[in-house]
Structures are given as C-alpha cells and as structure tokens.
Amino acid sequence: GQQLNQSPQSMFIQEGEDVSMNCTSSSIFNTWLWYKQDPGEGPVLLIALYKAGELTSNGRLTAQFGITRKDSFLNISASIPSDVGIYFCAGQHSDAGKSTFGDGTTLTVKP
Amino acid sequence: GAVVSQHPSRVICKSGTSVKIECRSLDFQATTMFWYRQFPKQSLMLMATSNEGSKATYEQGVEKDKFLINHASLTLSTLTVTSAHPEDSSFYICSAKDRGDYGYTFGSGTRLTVV
Numbered sequence: 713g714q715q716l717n718q719s720p721q722s723m724f725i726q727e728g729e730d731v732s733m734n735c736t737s738s739s740i741f742n743t744w745l746w747y748k749q750d751p752g753e754g755p756v757l758l759i760a761l762y763k764a765g766e767l768t769s770n771g772r773l774t775a776q777f778g779i780t781r782k783d784s785f786l787n788i789s790a791s792i793p794s795d796v797g798i799y800f801c802a803g804q805h806s807d808a809g810k811s812t813f814g815d816g817t818t819l820t821v822k823p
Numbered sequence: 824g825a826v827v828s829q830h831p832s833r834v835i836c837k838s839g840t841s842v843k844i845e846c847r848s849l850d851f852q853a854t855t856m857f858w859y860r861q862f863p864k865q866s867l868m869l870m871a872t873s874n875e876g877s878k879a880t881y882e883q884g885v886e887k888d889k890f891l892i893n894h895a896s897l898t899l900s901t902l903t904v905t906s907a908h909p910e911d912s913s914f915y916i917c918s919a920k921d922r923g924d925y926g927y928t929f930g931s932g933t934r935l936t937v938v
Contacts, residue, residue, distance in 0.1 A: 745926045754829070754916045754929030755867070800866065810857055811918075811927065813867045 718801050718814030725791055726822050733799060733817040734785040741803030744777050744784040745811065749798045758799075759786070791821050825851050825921035829930025836907055836937055844902045844933045846873075846917030852897035853919035857927070858890075861914040873900040873917075907937040 718735045725731060735744070743762055747755035759770050761777035761784060768775055774787045784803075788795055798818050802811040826849040836842050846856055854875045859867040871892050872880040879892035889911075891903040900919075904911050914934050918927040 743926075747926075747929075752914075752932065752934065754827075754918075754932045757926040757928070760926040810869050810872055812869075815866045818864075 716801060716803055716812055716814040718817055720817055721815065722818040722820070724820045724822065727791060727793060729791055731788040731791055731795070731819060732785060733801075734783060735801035735803075735814045736783040737803055737812075738782070740781040741812075742781070742806060743804040744775070745802040745804065746773075746775050746784070746786045747800045747802060749800060749816075751797075755800055788819075791819075793821050793823055795819060796821050825849075825919070825928040827917065827919050827928045827930040829917055829933055831933060832931060833934045834936070836935070838908055838937055839906055841903055841905045842907055842935060844904075844915055844917075844935075846900045846902070846919070846930050848898045848919045848921070851919075851921035853900075853921070854897060856894060856900040856917055856919045858892060858900070858902050859916045859918070861916060861932075863914075867916065870902075870915075875900075904935065907935070909937045911935065912937045 716735050716737050745760050746758045749755040759775040764781045765779050766777040772789045798816045800816045801814040804811050828847045830845045856873040858870045861867050870885045873892045873894040875894045881887045894900040914932050916932040918929045920927045
C-alpha cells in the first residue's frame with residue numbers, strides 16, 4: 713500500500729528553538745494535512761494544504777505543500793512546552809477520501 | 824468548529840465478549856466516517872470507511888465479521904469488536920468531516936483493553 717515517510721521520528725529541543733519535520737510519499741496527494749496528537753487523545757488538525765506550492769501558517773506553525781505533490785513540511789517557530797506531542801502528516805487523494813498517515817514525529821521540548 | 828464525540832473513552836472487557844464503541848458527529852451530519860486503530864507509539868491505521876445507510880468498506884486485512892460497523896444515521900457510527908481477544912487491545916479512533924470544514928475531525932479515542 714501507500715506509504716508516507718515522515719522524519720524525523722523524534723526530536724528533543726530546547727524551548728524557543730525552531731522545529732522542522734517533513735513527509736515524503738512515492739505517490740501524489742491532492743491534500744496534505746498536519747495533525748497533533750496528545751497522549752490518550754485523538755489527533756487535532758493543525759493545517760490543511762490543498763494546492764501544490766501552497767504555504768500556509770497557523771500562528772507559529774507553517775506548512776508547505778511540495779511542488780511535486782509528493783511531499784510536505786511543517787515548521788514550528790519559537791517552540792514552547794505545550795508543543796510537546798506527536799505530529800502526524802496525512803495525505804488524501806480527494807477531499808472526501810480517506811487519509812494515509814505518516815508514522816509521526818514525537819516532539820519533546822525542554823524548558 | 825466540528826466536534827466528534829466518541830464513547831466510551833476507556834473500556835476493559837473479558838476475552839470472548841463484545842464491545843461497542845460509538846462515534847457521534849455533533850451539530851453536523853456525516854455521511855462518511857472513518858475508523859482507525861492505533862498501537863502504542865505507532866501511526867493510525869485505517870480500518871474501515873463507514874457509510875451512512877450502506878455497508879462499510881474495510882481495508883485489506885481487517886476482518887469485517889470481527890469489527891462490525893453500523894452507520895445507521897447521519898450522526899452516529901458504531902464499531903463493535905466481537906469475540907474480543909487480548910490482541911484486539913488497542914486505541915480506536917473515529918473521524919468525520921463537516922462539509923464546510925478543512926480536514927477531518929477526530930474523536931478523542933477509545934482505549935480498549937481485553938483481559
């Protein structure tokens with residue numbers, strides 16, 4: 713089946729540092745989504761991307777839809793302790809379609 | 824924004840029994856809901872697509888007779904784990920999409936432990 717390669721698998725950073733994570737795929741997606749999951753909770757949507765090349769921000773978060781439609785990155789600027797969690801990318805072929813998830817990036821922020 | 828309510832949040836059951844998990848879309852109608860399974864420190868794996876008024880579509884390798892899905896109304900989908908075994912212990916999460924929203928909204932998940 714399709715696979716999304718998400719990296720890095722985990723990150724340990726100091727508060728205030730910037731963070732970058734990315735996802736690549738062997739197939740093209742029409743939509744890229746970034747979610748954050750806290751322990752014992754369902755994922756929460758952070759950013760949705762619909763067009764190749766699109767760059768979208770949500771507060772300190774910025775994500776881009778790669779030109780080839782096979783990759784996306786998420787940046788977090790000036791990290792704070794509450795940014796701790798697991799970040800997942802997800803690709804969709806259509807707006808109403810099912811999502812394929814990356815393996816997640818576990819972020820730890822040291823105060 | 825859209826809210827998806829999932830119940831129960833935690834359940835412990837004995838081997839051989841069945842467990843029902845509910846997923847409700849609050850304040851919006853969802854013709855399609857998705858059910859995922861997540862093992863510790865792993866990603867979400869799609870189990871099935873729940874379609875209102877019709878049979879669910881299961882992903883390859885998911886036993887439809889073991890994981891019964893019923894989407895009887897536009898706001899409710901249920902997942903029943905039948906004859907549960909310890910290997911069915913996992914975190915089950917549903918998601919749904921309101922027409923005007925971007926992306927899917929996830930429920931808060933159900934932690935199933937089979938003893």
